[in-house]
Amino acid sequence: MMNKRERLEAAISGQRPDILPVAFWRHFPGDDQAPEDLAAATVAWQKRWDFDFVKVTPASNFQSRDLGLRDLWKGNEEGTRECVHRPIQATDDWRRLPILDAHAGALGDQLRCLARIVESLPGTPVIQTVFSPLAQAKHLAGDRHLVDMRQSPVDFRKGLESLTESTVAFVRAIRDTGAAGIFYAVQHPTARLVSQDEFREAGREYDLRVLDAARNLWLNVLHLHGEDIYFDLTNDYPVRVWNWHDRETPPSLQQGISKINGAACGGLSRDTVMHRGTPELVRAEVADAIAQTGGRRLIVGTGCVTMITTPEANIRAAAGAARGFAC
Numbered sequence: 001m002m003n004k005r006e007r008l009e010a011a012i013s014g015q016r017p018d019i020l021p022v023a024f025w026r027h028f029p030g031d032d033q034a035p036e037d038l039a040a041a042t043v044a045w046q047k048r049w050d051f052d053f054v055k056v057t058p059a060s061n062f063q064s065r066d067l068g069l070r071d072l073w074k075g076n077e078e079g080t081r082e083c084v085h086r087p088i089q090a091t092d093d094w095r096r097l098p099i100l101d102a103h104a105g106a107l108g109d110q111l112r113c114l115a116r117i118v119e120s121l122p123g124t125p126v127i128q129t130v131f132s133p134l135a136q137a138k139h140l141a142g143d144r145h146l147v148d149m150r151q152s153p154v155d156f157r158k159g160l161e162s163l164t165e166s167t168v169a170f171v172r173a174i175r176d177t178g179a180a181g182i183f184y185a186v187q188h189p190t191a192r193l194v195s196q197d198e199f200r201e202a203g204r205e206y207d208l209r210v211l212d213a214a215r216n217l218w219l220n221v222l223h224l225h226g227e228d229i230y231f232d233l234t235n236d237y238p239v240r241v242w243n244w245h246d247r248e249t250p251p252s253l254q255q256g257i258s259k260i261n262g263a264a265c266g267g268l269s270r271d272t273v274m275h276r277g278t279p280e281l282v283r284a285e286v287a288d289a290i291a292q293t294g295g296r297r298l299i300v301g302t303g304c305v306t307m308i309t310t311p312e313a314n315i316r317a318a319a320g321a322a323r324g325f326a327c
Contacts, residue, residue, distance in 0.1 A: 004052045004124055005180075008219065012240050012263045014297050020290070021052035022300040022322040023265065024315060026308055027079025032059040035113035042113075043120045049319060053125040053219060055183045056117055057305060058110055063131055063167070064139045066105040067097060077275075079308040088141035091152045094159030097140075100166040102173040107166075111173055118178040125180035125219050130171060133163035133206045135187040135225075146193065149202055157202075164206045171213040181219035184211065184239065189230040196230055204233060211238050221265065225304065235259045245303035247273075247285075254292040263297040268318060270302035275310050279317035286321035295325055 002010065002018045010017040028041040038058060046054050060080050061071050068087035076082070088094065100107055110128070118126045137145045137159060148156045171182060188194050188203050214220050220239040224231065227249035235242070240262040246253050247269035257264050267289025268274050273281050286300060300322040306315070 005218075007052055008125065008263075008299070011297060011299055016296075020295060020298060020300055020322040020325050022319050023051040023053050023055065024049070024301055024306045024318070025055035025057050026306040026310075027057050027059070029059075029073040029076075029079045029081065029308065032057075032062075032079075035109040036116070039113045039116040039120070042117050046121055046124060049315065051124075051319075052299070053127060053180065054117065054121060055221075056110075056114055056126060056128050058113070058129060060131070061139050062106050062110055063136050063170070066100050066107065067140060069140060077307045077309055078305055080305075083139070083142070086140055086142050088137075088144070088148075088159075091148055091155050094148065094152075094155045097159050097162040099162055100169070102166070102170040107170050107173075111170075111177060114174065114179055115177040126178075127181040127183045127219055127221060128174050128177075128179050130167065130174075130182045130184050130210070132184065132186045132188070132203065132210065133160050133167055134203045135185060136163050136167070138187060149194075149198070160202065160206055164209055167210050168213045171210060175214075175216060179217065181217040181221065181240075182214050183221045183223060183243075184214070185223045185225060186234065187225040189224055189234055190226040191228040191230070192226060196233060199230055199233060207234075207237065223304070231256065231259065241265050241299060243301065243303065247303060252292060253289055253298070257293060257297050263299055264293070265299040265301045266303050267292075267298065267300050268302045270304055270306055270310075274302055274314050274318065275307040277314065279313050282314045282317040283321045286318055286325075290325055 007017045007021045011021050031037040031041040061069050070085040071081040071083045073081045114128050189199050221241040222237050222239040224244040231251050242260050243265040246266040268285050273285050
């Protein structure tokens, strides 16, 4: 039997792992408000399912809390929280964003949480969620971030610079925790939000700076959020695994793997199948993912976070179907 790193390395390189690697992750609303609670919930989740890597999933706005953002959980089935105060209220506010100390405040809490999880799960690769600077801009300003991007580009880019420097410092600090990599969440490479040129200028340019800070980590995963994505603008990012909503938007798993130098994590619809389907539907979708890829360069998972009310029977079915495939 391979260990988890060996299994993932084999999948990423297109070699034959002993069994298909599998990973699911979720939010822990309520438990994501204190580092020791999130660490305990994450470790318990992994001990329950023994996935091939652990993605640490704090509240989605954790990188913006020290900038004044406030949020509440109101029962969303994803486990995500709703913003009740955004600190960017005027164009000039972008210029006033400070560069954060990665070891203080909410960022420091998350580093302590991450270090505790790594220590508690020896032999399991652990990766930390990091949102792109442009995604953080959306968190801080809501819909007005796109207005400011287009109408006040100088002020907006000043804000992006500060967010990028804070994120780079946070990623460098992650390297010291023993984490295997980052889960880099990009929310804007989609025709539903920006043009390709806008993404190149306000997204890709800054993404590459953040990912450069993570270059010494071995399990960096890129998450492309949303539909109608600009996959070809991110397929050369310096990561090893790509994760996108492959059941909801092109490219398919088969098409996506042909465009990247690494593995895809996906194959399962998190809502219609994993959340609201049956174990039989789950197993059928895993079988289809294997048929698309031949069981190579595939990590079985969903295109985004698992819903917090997903039936355990469906998680068990997905993991069993993956692990039962004779590579």
